[in-house]
Amino acid sequence: KKQLIVNDKPVRETYVSYEEGGFADFGPERVPEGKVLLLGDNRDNSRDARFWPKPFISQDRIIGKAKLVYWNSREPSERVGLSLE
Numbered sequence: 001k002k003q004l005i006v007n008d009k010p011v012r013e014t015y016v017s018y019e020e021g022g023f024a025d026f027g028p029e030r031v032p033e034g035k036v037l038l039l040g041d042n043r044d045n046s047r048d049a050r051f052w053p054k055p056f057i058s059q060d061r062i063i064g065k066a067k068l069v070y071w072n073s074r075e076p077s078e079r080v081g082l083s084l085e
Helices: none
Strands: 035-037 056-058
Touching: none
Parallel strands: none
Antiparallel strands: 035 056
């Protein structure tokens, strides 16, 4: 089963979609202190940080914060327009 684990605990991600035969396999990896790993919510169709030559980026490179869910492919789309603050 595909599962994100953070600090040895599974993370419940209701917004993530997986597909048969996708390429979401990664890890296990330990994210270094002061770094982040950016993951897409459509993991099996996303070329996110798991595919970068250096997948972990420094936290000080993050200059913005998500404030709103703009688009969601699921119907009904109760997350569209949802404030993340």
